[in-house]
Amino acid sequence: MLVELLESPRSAVESRVSDRGFWRRALPLLALLACVTRAPSFVQPLWNPDEGYLAVQARILADGGELYETVVDRKPPFVPWLYEAAFAVFGSGSLTSVRVLAVVAQLSTAVLLASLARRRWGDRAGRTAGVLYLLASIGLNPEDAQAATFEVFMLPCTAAAMWCADRRRWGAAGAAVACAFLAKQTGGAVLVPVVWLLYRHGAPRTDLVRLGVGAALPVLSVALLTDPAGFLFWTVTGSGAYASFTGSELHVLGRGLTNTAILAVACAGLIPPVVRVLRIARTGSAELWLWGASSAAAVLLGFHFFGHYYLQLIPPIALLATAALQILPRDRLVKAVLTSACCCTLFLAWGLLAPRPDLTHAQRLAAAVAHRTDPGDRVLVWGIHPEIYWLADRTPASRFLTAGLLTNYSGGRNGPQVGEKYAVEGAWPAFRAEMSAHPPTLVVDDSHDKPYAPERVPTLRRLLAGGYEEVGVVDGAVLYARERG
Known part of the structure; x- marks a missing residue:
């Protein structure tokens, strides 16, 4: 018993020294x-x-x-x-x-x-x-x-x-x-x-x-x-x-x-x-x-x-x-x-x-957005590149930062289950309320004819037709500004 009592502390010390040596x-x-x-x-x-x-x-x-x-x-x-x-x-x-x-x-x-x-x-x-x-x-x-x-x-x-x-x-x-x-x-x-x-x-x-x-x-x-x-x-x-x-x-x-x-x-x-x-x-x-x-x-x-x-x-x-x-x-x-x-x-x-063509595209769009809007303006980017908001330092007009949440395009889906009816439950009523309360100064259509393009999304198509005009195209993305009236 005495031997165990004497050796036990020494073993603990040796163990701590070994730990320090290993991690050092x-x-x-x-x-x-x-x-x-x-x-x-x-x-x-x-x-x-x-x-x-x-x-x-x-x-x-x-x-x-x-x-x-x-x-x-x-x-x-x-x-x-x-x-x-x-x-x-x-x-x-x-x-x-x-x-x-x-x-x-x-x-x-x-x-x-x-x-x-x-x-x-x-x-x-x-x-x-x-x-x-x-x-x-x-x-x-x-x-x-x-x-x-x-x-x-x-x-x-x-x-x-x-x-x-x-x-x-x-x-x-x-x-x-x-x-x-x-x-x-x-x-x-x-x-x-x-x-x-x-x-x-x-x-x-x-x-x-x-x-x-x-x-x-x-x-x-x-x-x-x-x-x-x-x-x-x-x-x-x-x-x-x-x-x-x-x-x-x-x-x-x-x-x-x-x-x-x-x-x-x-x-x-x-x-x-x-x-x-x-x-x-x-x-x-x-x-x-x-x-x-x-x-x-x-x-x-x-x-x-x-x-x-x-x-x-x-x-x-x-x-x-x-x-x-x-x-x-x-x-x-x-x-x-x-x-x-x-x-x-x-x-x-x-x-x-490795080159980054997607990043280059987002940077060009962000520069165009920053040029056409003021810091306090709200912007809607209709696409799957939310980084455009961050790069342009502009406030999103919607809580939904990508079109995926509103169309189920998320995850690379490009088949039949893309469209308004496949959106997250309750998303479109919330989106319409946001667009009514705070209409975006600029809308960027970055869909490039994908299944969530405006012509396939009635609510967005009506939004653009009801007060926006095309003001430019950047890398295939179409920019729409709110009409002044």
Whole structure:
């Protein structure tokens, strides 16, 4: 007993020294990798319409707007609030502040994965998991991988949920699941492996209650902070038409296969070890497989297959590869890291050198809008590029920042389920009320003869015919100014 008492404190001290030594070496490496892999994100002023949507939302909220009332989206509020906070501190004229936060988010995810792997398989596995994750984290089209959007800020929350569950901190695990959900609904899929860990550990019923309360309280609190009915509608019940495979099936399937192939290239160093180990031994770690499977189900949910959806798969893949590499010879680890580094270099070059014709189009339109309107004027951009509002620094005339919410064109639908009757429930009465109360000074028809063009949308066609005249064309987009009379 005396020996145990004497040795126990020394073991704890040695453990703390070992922890400090590991992180003193690992953290600078992971931080450097996070900065390098995210470097392309700072090259472009804006990467995709989601960033534009969030930037416009943040400005509206900063001016006293209310989420799910003054401005609406099919997403929970965590990321719009994050943008609003970053803009409040650093200004809204640039996305640099949220790009820095995205670097921090990716670094946090890598650190949590490294900690998970180190606890299970040792120091080398910890470094391996963090490095492999960061090398694969940009393995998609740069518009998806480099943008500071929902999935990037969701990932550290999902990793934190697994980290807490692995340490049987069930209340904290539930809170992390809630944060993942509040960043993006599909983040809640991590609850599946968390519950499995709870079951595997044989935790008592009180721990299940802690997990449930930890998950429920943040979500309920956010619902009360916004509008409970609006929160429920926009995040859960109001997306039936959006989450449908009907319409443009071949187009959507092609997108899914393309993005799957791109991610497979990025994970060329991770997938072979997992496949190799599956052939020769059981890897165990059922919760990692459940994490991967639930993430895959989240990617499939809604049948849109956008590239940024696939980011959710990378953390469990990185951990599964790390687990497999513990069984295989050391040369396999070297091969996996070198292959991942080469693939990462390829995607870095893509991000740094790829042209952005959509951004150029949006910038030209924004310049035209700014030239033809005054700062206090309201503008309606009828299209799928809400970033035009942000680039032009003009106030949207409607809470609906894209035509997708009013026509169901969202997600690349270009088939039969596009039109006024497929809009979000209650959207057109609200839109007509907005146009009547505050008619836009300028309307930009950026539809380019797509299925939501004005000639196919009676309400918009009547709006233009009832007091607007064509005043110009920019890159195929038609500008209409309100007639003076």
